[in-house]
Amino acid sequence: MSDIDLLAxxxxxxxxxxxxxxxxxxxxxxxxxxxxxxxxxxxxxxxLQVFRAGCEGRAYEGDPAAHVCGDDPAGEFRTAADGVLAAWRTNGFDRQVRVREGELPARMVFDMTLMEYLGHGWDLAVATGQPVPFTEEEAAEALARAEVTLPPRFRGEGQAFGEIVPVAEDAPAVDRFVGFLGRDPGAARPSAS
Structure with missing residues (x-):
């Protein structure tokens, strides 16, 4: 599977x-x-709008933490996703990409995007009682990239990621992935009612 197909x-x-x-x-x-x-x-x-702007070679105007979805959150998400994918196809990986105040190597930003949307996709599925839709291949590839991309200094109290949650080596890749991000894949699902 190509990188673009994986992200798509x-x-x-x-x-x-x-x-x-x-x-x-x-x-x-x-x-x-x-x-x-x-x-x-x-x-x-x-x-996703921040990642789109960076992939398109422009700065994101605004604060993503202040974003509030309108009447069609899925439509907003898909529009931004289409823009991200089109920008990766057009602009490739041999460049720097702006993410907020700084620029990072394109490959790193790409891998961060994979981690962000598989990890938070899992969070959303668990919270709302939806089936976790990611394939073994998608999760295994995201895990391999996360292991290279996510340094220990971003883990722990006050950091973006928790400590690694131990998961059996033969567990599904999505469980190993979310465990690596610091989530307990065996956590009880919140009630969807």
């Missing part, structure tokens, strides 16, 4: 999860302590 599959499945959120689920808790379902959905859409 993950973004498509995450877009389906965004579409699958019901209005009565917006205040449900998620596996991300600082986000309920609505805040997580806003985060997913807001940051």
């Amino acid at each position: 599959g993950i973004l498509s499945k995450t877009g389906d999860l965004v579409e699958g959120v019901h209005p009565d689920q917006l205040s449900l808790p998620t596996t991300c302590a600082s986000y309920d379902v609505e805040a997580l959905r806003n985060h997913l859409v807001g940051w």
